[in-house]
Amino acid sequence: MDSSVRKKAELIEAGGTTVDDSFLPYQSRSTAGPGAGLESVFVNIDGHRVRLGVRQASKFSATLKDGMVTIYAGGEEFAHGRLEHAISHCPEQVYVTVSERCAFDCKFCPVPKLQGKIKSDEEVLELVRQGLKSPDLRAITITSGVWTTPEEEAGRIARIVRLIKKELAGRDIPIGVSIYATDNSSELLKEAGAVEVKYNIETVDRELFEKVCPGLSFDYIVQALEHAVEVFGRNHVASNILIGMGESDETVIEGMEMLASKGVIPILRKTNPHPLRAGDIKVEPVSADRLLKLAGEQRRILEKHGLDPTRALTGCVPCTGCDITPRIDL
Numbered sequence: 001m002d003s004s005v006r007k008k009a010e011l012i013e014a015g016g017t018t019v020d021d022s023f024l025p026y027q028s029r030s031t032a033g034p035g036a037g038l039e040s041v042f043v044n045i046d047g048h049r050v051r052l053g054v055r056q057a058s059k060f061s062a063t064l065k066d067g068m069v070t071i072y073a074g075g076e077e078f079a080h081g082r083l084e085h086a087i088s089h090c091p092e093q094v095y096v097t098v099s100e101r102c103a104f105d106c107k108f109c110p111v112p113k114l115q116g117k118i119k120s121d122e123e124v125l126e127l128v129r130q131g132l133k134s135p136d137l138r139a140i141t142i143t144s145g146v147w148t149t150p151e152e153e154a155g156r157i158a159r160i161v162r163l164i165k166k167e168l169a170g171r172d173i174p175i176g177v178s179i180y181a182t183d184n185s186s187e188l189l190k191e192a193g194a195v196e197v198k199y200n201i202e203t204v205d206r207e208l209f210e211k212v213c214p215g216l217s218f219d220y221i222v223q224a225l226e227h228a229v230e231v232f233g234r235n236h237v238a239s240n241i242l243i244g245m246g247e248s249d250e251t252v253i254e255g256m257e258m259l260a261s262k263g264v265i266p267i268l269r270k271t272n273p274h275p276l277r278a279g280d281i282k283v284e285p286v287s288a289d290r291l292l293k294l295a296g297e298q299r300r301i302l303e304k305h306g307l308d309p310t311r312a313l314t315g316c317v318p319c320t321g322c323d324i325t326p327r328i329d330l
């Protein structure tokens, strides 16, 4: 295995690094999902992108000079890589969270506690316009919590996708969407011009799902994913599986197999404990060894089912910043 991938896994295990002030202009604040409200920077180590959370304390520390980042551990140089600029949330993409609020209460997610902003159509379009100025822009990804109801949210996001398509004025930039699925969200989003969706299953341990995602239905999400593959095609539907909430490796492997057999790309995401959720959920450490072992299984399962992450166009699969991604990292 490429030693840089091992380093990336160790950096994901640690969850982040301390940084000096030279990083300040490059720090990006996440507004979506489990990392919401936290700052991060992106480093590319020998072709492997990693998102480093900015921490007050970490075994790692990072310095920046002439666009190059050096990461230290225990006073020794650990890794060296190129700083990557986030266009909007992540490199090469305009990644926008529309509703920074959520009517659900998944126990690992700070969004319901943050009760953040609801972006107007114009605010989203302005971020897209800014992104279009970047020569590096490859994709637009729209995500959203559930402000009122999943149905209303899906309708609003479909309308925004339509507006973005108009703004692109024929430019061939793919649009992907990650929201809570509804009976017709795939059709709505496809008609509006989206080319990919991500509906997150969050955990493939059914017992755990009941505890950490109250009010959501595991079977409904699986059915929605299966249907989304009919609408968007294989390699263009993905789903996050969080690691580190007490699930076993066997359950994760079975869950990846179940999703991949339906044409869905599972994304293995380390759960990072969020201060706003302390006390709501016990997040366990996830080692680099575990991440690499599960990513190896993920690669085997994807190959078995003829799925190829390099063909995904939007969102987390091509970004790779938070995960060890088969065929790209491993």
Ligand code: SF4
Residues within 6 Å of the ligand: 051, 089, 090, 095, 315, 316, 317, 319, 320, 321, 322, 323
């Ligand atoms: S992998 Fe996904 S969540 Fe992580 S930085 Fe990239 S786009 Fe954001």
